[in-house]
Amino acid sequence: MLEVTREADGAVKVAIIGTGRMGRGFATALAPKHQVLVGSRDPNRARQVASVTGAARGATYAEAADAEVVILAVPWPAIDDTLGQLGELA
DSSP, rough: OOOOOOOOSOEEEEEEEESSSHHHHHHHHHEEESEEEEOSSSSSHHHHHHHHHSSEEEOOOOOOOOSEEEEEOOOOGHHHHHHTGGGOOO
């Protein structure tokens, strides 16, 4: 069974893969209580979305895949390509 490590304040490292409406919504909702990374194939876009949502930072797919919780928020046609870039998560 996978165990999630919580910080003293209950925060969990969460990666949101995707910078569209859903990704931004998840990041905005989770950032106040968790360490949120926004992952994108475009690192500049990830940093931009992290900045406006309050997420800790933007990240590459590889960095984001290291999170304890990963939420995929990409369009269905992009799932296979995205999973292929996430390495061991796939």
